[in-house]
Amino acid sequence: MVMRRYSFMVDDQLRLVARDDLHRSVGNDPLLGIPYYECYPRLWNGNVDAVRTVVDQGEPLVLNGYRHYCFYGEFSAADIEIRPVFDGASRCTGAMVQVSVLPGCTVYGEMDSARALIDIGKMSVTLAHGVRNPLNAIKGAVVYLKDKYCTDATFAEFADIIDEEICKLDGFITEFLGTSHLEPVREEIQLNDLLERVVKFVSLQADANHVRFDVEYGELPLVMLDSFNFGHAILNIVNNALGAMEAGGSLTMRTSTLLEGGVEMIVVEVADTGSGLRSGGKGMLGSFPGAGSRKQGKGYGLFITREIVRHHQGKIEITGNHEGGTTVKIMLPAV
Numbered sequence: 001m002v003m004r005r006y007s008f009m010v011d012d013q014l015r016l017v018a019r020d021d022l023h024r025s026v027g028n029d030p031l032l033g034i035p036y037y038e039c040y041p042r043l044w045n046g047n048v049d050a051v052r053t054v055v056d057q058g059e060p061l062v063l064n065g066y067r068h069y070c071f072y073g074e075f076s077a078a079d080i081e082i083r084p085v086f087d088g089a090s091r092c093t094g095a096m097v098q099v100s101v102l103p104g105c106t107v108y109g110e111m112d113s114a115r116a117l118i119d120i121g122k123m124s125v126t127l128a129h130g131v132r133n134p135l136n137a138i139k140g141a142v143v144y145l146k147d148k149y150c151t152d153a154t155f156a157e158f159a160d161i162i163d164e165e166i167c168k169l170d171g172f173i174t175e176f177l178g179t180s181h182l183e184p185v186r187e188e189i190q191l192n193d194l195l196e197r198v199v200k201f202v203s204l205q206a207d208a209n210h211v212r213f214d215v216e217y218g219e220l221p222l223v224m225l226d227s228f229n230f231g232h233a234i235l236n237i238v239n240n241a242l243g244a245m246e247a248g249g250s251l252t253m254r255t256s257t258l259l260e261g262g263v264e265m266i267v268v269e270v271a272d273t274g275s276g277l278r279s280g281g282k283g284m285l286g287s288f289p290g291a292g293s294r295k296q297g298k299g300y301g302l303f304i305t306r307e308i309v310r311h312h313q314g315k316i317e318i319t320g321n322h323e324g325g326t327t328v329k330i331m332l333p334a335v
Contacts, residue, residue, distance in 0.1 A: 007098040009085065010036050012055050017094065043080060051095050054082045058092040131173060139166045161200065168228050186224045188335060191266060192217045192255060194227055198234050199253070202242065210247035216254035221334045223266055225312060233308040236301040237270045237328050244274030244326070264334040271327040
């Protein structure tokens with residue numbers, strides 16, 4: 001079983017002088033200089049402070065299978081090693097504490113999630129910078145091809161779509177790099193029209209993979225959406241489905257409405273005949289990146305999709321079965 005670890009060092013007054021964990025501040029740490037037990041759970045050895053015992057006696061202390069409450073819940077167990085720290089004159093000037101916690105504490109689950117978010121943030125900035133130059137090259141190529149093959153109606157239609165999406169993406173990147181918080185641009189739209197646009201994006205890829213793509217559009221009311229982001233959320237789901245299927249598979253997108261708690265909800269379902277979820281069953285999409293259920297990838301696409309749906313006050317669930325096939329269902333409140 002994987003153990004999670006954190007460590008900190010105190011002086012002879014049990015004040016923090018250094019610490020190593022995810023919550024450590026960048027630059028000046030405001031927690032340094034305060035008693036360790038005001039930041040971390042106090043460690044007891046019988047009725048006395050275990051860290052104080054090590055500082056006073058100058059002998060290391062190991063507490064195996066130590067049980068105590070953290071600020072978020074109970075550790076099932078923790079192995080704790082406390083070692084004295086000596087100066088050049090062999091005087092004990094403090095202690096180094098290392099805590100190895102078995103999984104189960106809420107704070108460490110949140111820390112794992114935070115690590116994933118930090119990774120996404122770092123990669124996003126790098127990706128945004130890296131995409132701009134090739135994006136401009138693609139735009140120039142599309143303009144050239146539109147002029148050369150303007151008589152081909154199908155090509156002209158797809159070229160216009162590509163050109164429009166490039167402009168949207170370029171604007172998104174500009175806003176992303178220029179602000180710390182992106183405000184969604186919502187408008188009242190007919191969702192079936194947006195989904196039909198997604199179908200056009202992926203139809204050639206589906207044909208090339210010999211996958212049948214069916215659509216079943218129900219009658220829908222208008223809905224307030226950020227069409228750029230929500231369109232890419234659907235595209236993430238469809239691309240995942242296409243990547244999970246062999247030649248001869250089928251992909252179905254359908255829309256409908258239902259009443260939930262007296263509220264009219266718009267439902268979008270994407271069903272494939274691919275490899276399915278690893279464990280089958282049904283559940284809300286709640287895991288963070290790094291634990292994808294498909295063969296490839298880290299799950300960032302579905303994670304981003306979940307966040308986009310949440311920002312639209314919607315919810316998403318995935319249903320799979322052991323025989324193969326997955327259905328992703330998105331539910332959004334109507335206008």
